[in-house]
Amino acid sequence: MQYLLSVIHEGTDLGTEEELVAVSAFNRRLQADGHWVFAGGLGFPDTATVVDNRDGRPVVTDGPFVETKEFLAGFWVLEAPDLDVALRLATEASRHCNRKIEVRPFL
Amino acid sequence: MNADDVATPVAAAIARAHREEWARVIATTARRFGDLDIAEDAAAEAFAAAVERWPVDGVPARPGAWLTTTASRKAVDRIRRDIRRGSKHEEAERLRDDSAPGVDGPVQDDRLRLVFACCHPALAMEARVALTLRMVGGLTVPEIARAFLVQDxxxxxxxxxxxxxxxxxxxxxxxxxxxxxxxxVSGVLAVLFLVFNEGYLATGPDTDPVRQDLTAEAIRLTRLLRGLLPDNGEVAGLLALMLLIEARRAARVSAGGELVALGDQDRTAWDGALIEEGHALVRERLATGRPAGRYQLLAAINAVHTSAPRADTTDWWQIVALYDQLVRLDPSPVVVLNRAVAVAELDGPEVALAILDRLRDILAGYHAYHATRADLLRRLGRDRDARTAYGTAIELAGNTAEVAYLARRRDQLG
Structure with missing residues (x-):
């Protein structure tokens, strides 16, 4: 199965140097252990743009689709046989990146 | 022979099969088909088939095997129907793959897998409780809804x-x-203890003060878990704890529907067989010489209480010593409060009251804190303070028998 591990962030501070080093080492381990699919960090929500073309008349809006105190700062897409393994990886991920992690399965 | 003579033993056989085999039927079907929903439907259909067939064909020699086979057939039927409807491709895969998925390590009872899935930490506590009662306990949805006072x-x-x-x-x-x-395991035990406690001290103004259906179900499921994990000390501890509490049930509520404090209970009304079984479990754990966990310590405390033929022969020194061990393991304010109750018997209410004063801010919203405090103040002759504390306890208590007890205590003050 594949799982989305979302990094939940609050505030305007960036990741520290230590966090970056820890996450890089964790990523190399994910690759070596065959869990790695994809991962990335995202710009702050104020860099977001929402496009709505549901009725064929595209409307472009500046800013995130929903304003929240906590927001998505980055993510991993990981391969894991079941939720127990995904939760174990999320437990490590949370420690390394020093943020809360939401785990959701891909359908 | 009239119809009743046939129907009654068959009905009893079906009821027994439901009690003894439901979890196994669900667990085996869920493992084979990898889907709890399919397993639940198939098990329900298998029992419906038993109600139809057994009075005609007779009770099969191995009811559990009959039910599991029937449930598997029902599951296959459902999956074929789903495939014809063009949905659920995954399940088509499962039909081809008949091997047991996820076999890792030594062969384990399927029911154990089921218990751990239903009590998984990724599920909310209330979901774990409901799912365990449905899938492992075999209670119907309306029964569970009634137990927790929510709509079906x-x-x-x-x-x-x-x-x-x-x-x-x-x-x-x-x-x-x-x-x-x-x-x-402690996650599973928390679910079972929650079910037991809801039965033991039922909340809500319109419920019976003791819900024996829930305490009995919790004990039955804990016995099942003990059968599956016989060497686990905490499972044995929780079972012993439940048995020793359940043993006092008849003496715990008066004919007038009022809670009777442990010291005032008629000890001849206690269930000697349950006490003996509970004590045997506690002795078994002591004999292992392994450090006792939380439930084993609570069971040991209850074993000391139930060993005393009269309240005034209770070995309070032993009880405080066990609470000391428990506090080292779990220094939560509720444990400290319960320890203080024992300290009051050993060192007097004044010493206990000093312990309670330190808990005031944390336990301000907990009825048992105020009930304990009221009792200590009463024993110290501080009637006015006691009256206020009883009042707060009554406002916070949810159990009808407990409210009745506290109100009488308050009204007896001078």
Whole structure:
């Protein structure tokens, strides 16, 4: 199965140097252990743009689709046989990146 | 022979099969088809088939095997129907693959996998309780809804949501590894103890003060778990604890519906067989010489209480010593409060009251804190303070028998 591990962030501070080093080492381990699919960090929500073309008349809006105190700062897409393994990886991920992690399965 | 003579033993056989085999039928079907929803429907259909067939064909020699085979057939039928409707491709895969998925390590009872899936930490506590009662306990959705005072439809949604999460999020049917086992077992025990406590001290103005259906179900499921994990000390401890509390049930509520404090209970009304069984479990754990966990310590405390033929022969020194061990393991304010109750017997109410004063801010919203404080103040002759404390306890207490007890105590003050 594949799982989305979302990094939940609050505030305007960036990741520290230590966090970056820890996450890089964790990523190399994910690759070596065959869990790695994809991962990335995202710009702050104020860099977001929402496009709505549901009725064929595209409307472009500046800013995130929903304003929240906590927001998505980055993510991993990981391969894991079941939720127990995904939760174990999320437990490590949370420690390394020093943020809360939401785990959701891909359908 | 009239119809009743046939129907009654068959009905009894079906009821017994339901009690003894439901969890196994669900567990085996769920493992084979990898889907709790399919397993639940198939098990229900298998029991419906038994109600129809057994009075005609007779009770099969091995009812459990008959039910499991029938449930498997029903599951296959349902999956074929789903395939014809063009849905559920995954399940088509499962039909081809008849091998047991997720077999890792030594062969384990399927029911154990089921228990760990239903009590998975990724599910909310209320979902775990509902799912365990439905899948392992075999209670119907309306029965569970009644037990927790919610609407049938709300309970059905809660169970459906939990089943969907298990299937979609990939919660495994697996007995946790040795490293994870203690944590995961304590998660299962928390679910069973919650069911027991809801029966033992039922909340709500319109419920019976003691819900024997719930305490009995919790004991039955804990016995089942003990059969599956016979060497686990905490499972044995929880079972002993439940038995020793249940043993006092008849003496715990007066004919007038009022809670009777432990010291005032008619000890001849206690159930000697349950006490003997509970004591035997406590002795068995002591004999292992292994350090006791939380439930084993609570069971040992209850064993000391139930060993005293009269309240005034209670070995309070022993009880305080056991609470000291418990506080080292779990220094939560409620444990400290319960220890203070024992300290009051050993060192006097003044010493206990000083302990309670330190808990005031944390336990301000807890009825038992105020009830204990009221009792200590009463014993110290501080009637006015006691009256106020009883009043706060009554406002916060949810159990009808307890409210009646506290109100009488307050009204007896000078």
């Amino acid at each position: 439809s709300a309970m059905a949604r809660r169970i459906t949501r939990a089943k969907t999460k298990i299937a979609t999020a990939g919660i495994p049917y697996r007995v946790p590894s040795a490293a994870e086992l203690p944590d995961r």
